[in-house]
Amino acid sequence: MRISAPHVLHVAQPVEAGVARVVTDLVAAQAAAGLRVTVACPQGGMLTDSLRVPDCTVLPWAATRAPGPRLPGEVRRLARLVRDVRPDLVHAHSAKAGLAARLAVRGRLPTVFQPHAWSFEAADGVVARLALGWERFGARWAARVVCVSEAERRTGERSGIAASWRVIPNGVDTGRFRPEGDSARSGTGPLVVCVGRLCRQKGQDVLLRAWPEVVRQVAGARLVLVGDGPDAERLRRDAPASVEFAGPASDAAPWYRAADVVVLPSRWEGMALAPLEAMACARPVVVTDVDGARESLPPSGQPSCVVPPEDPGALARALTALLRDEPLRAALGAQGRAHVLLAHDLRHATDAVTDLYRELLGVVPAPVVPH
Template sequence: MSRTLVVTNDFPPRQGGIQTFVAALLERRPPGSLVVLASRSPGWEAYDAQLPYPVVRQRTSMLLPTPATARAAAALVREYGCDTVLFGAAAPLGLLAPGLRAAGARRLVGVTHGHETGWVALPVARQLVQRIAGGLDVVTYISGYTRGRLAPALEGRTRLAQLSPGVDVDRFTPAADGTAVRRRYGLGDAPVVVCVSRLVPRKGQDVLVAAWPRVLARHPGARLLLVGGGPDEARLRRAARGLGDAVVLTGAVPPAQLPEHYAAGDVFVMPCRTRRGGLDVEGLGMVYLEAAACGLPVVAGTSGGAPEAVLDGESGTVVRDPRSPEAVAAAVTALLDDPPRARAMGAAGRAWVERRWSWTTIAADLAALLEP
């Protein structure tokens, strides 16, 4: 069996979207085919002890393409006979690629996650990403949007291939029970619109709160459940103060509890918008897919790849002006007005996620990249 060396700074037990993505990819590879080189984070010893493949941790909390990291990675390629290398995030660790090829690796794949679209918009960072791409056989992208941003800078230097995050369809499921969450926040049997995301301006929770009086005018008992923490929390609490118990902010929620928080809702809404001249943008929008997997219809904004996570008119609605409280309220009330249509959209979304976005499908995509 051929082996893959995975070189990544982003690896559990450190939490984050990239860490979750990388760990989920590896979970679905044959254990005997992997060896990982990673940085250290609190709890790493216990985490590594339960993994079915070897993990080598550098004595650093930030794995960078230093000479020490280069030596360690090359030694692992030789020791384990690794013929492929997967960089959990192509930049900047992909700078190690030429040395690993010299050590015996035949195929090198670098993963991107969305923020690289901002890098290629800046001259110095763009040159770095171009240099990295030139040493790799494949650079992956998470959505058509991110490919469109990366391609002008990278095409001709490497092959571009899609490798999106996936959804655990056994965890995020219509069978998830939101009863305890509804009880905890006093939601009763009210119609609930839920938004699960970090509280930052790009995600659009501020527009959703501004839209809520219009929703209440048509559905007086409706409740808005904002799940997550972030720097915008205090501002959102102030904005919602005049709405009483119609708006609930939960604060940060452990990842294991997310399915039940989705399940507490009837409709999922996150009207994300692009900011800072295109530098602050949604790469894909996994929360739409998780919500759809739980059987909820979704309302999305237009930022970046977000519309690709919705079958517009089938699994939900893309709001063309996500900065407009009126437009967001209209999309929400249209779904609350017609529960049978909302349920049908939720069912269509669940079927689509099972077919296109499950980790089984994504794992097959990775296998095709590593074993062409």
């Protein structure tokens, strides 16, 4: 049976930060393209607040971030929701929603799983082995596993996950994230900005270990951490006076525009959004060499903009070099903006996901009516 107007159910557990932004962007684009869209997610947070678009239904799905004793109930609730909604396709975002959705659906409907970085990289020991074992087993219940970078796909393959892969790089709204516009900057002195959830994944603790050396080398340098998360209190305790905690921002673009350099010292990623957003605002970035990092940068980008993870010394040297070289910062910012416009515009990503749905469902595209 061929479907002309697919009904897509997005399932997401994170309601903040990058996953929430990706789901929000996909929903808006798919609703505008004429798809019926339903989102199941926990109540509250940025995701539910931002999904106020026509032709989108948001349904509460109570779920914790990590697997645990509540998982069987979460799966049962999601299975009932799927039966009530009767979607044509399920798109599960991140590890927890991917676990619950695949257990609830078990291949009875076309299911797209998008890990947004692998769960087994976020854990150690027994937990990591269990997470990897599930991903190997659960791949059978995904019609496609969508990775946001070739590196993320290769990590999955090397780890023994046998899936039907599709790589769709992340995209950002280049109209919203642009060089022109309001700036959040206050005070004086060179400014480094880090935007991201305050958690182990994003590596702000490594950045704080690197920061004293940057201040010794660059007089008056300041660091702003934009975001919130489970590590906020501990990071504040360890931070010197030259570090400001700005809290969460509904719009990070003013902070990118304020920055002389944007940094994201992650321990693992699929392809982080923050460096793409910063480059769209024509700002140079320093990132760690995790999945998706090199693919997100211009091919001609400076090698010094990519440093090893967990290396405060290399991070300090890269930040210092850029803060001391204004012409290089300007050149890298211009290259970054041009690269994002060419390779990471949001429309490329959302169109590719919608095309994947059509492929899986045998959808007949709507005829083009000449004007």
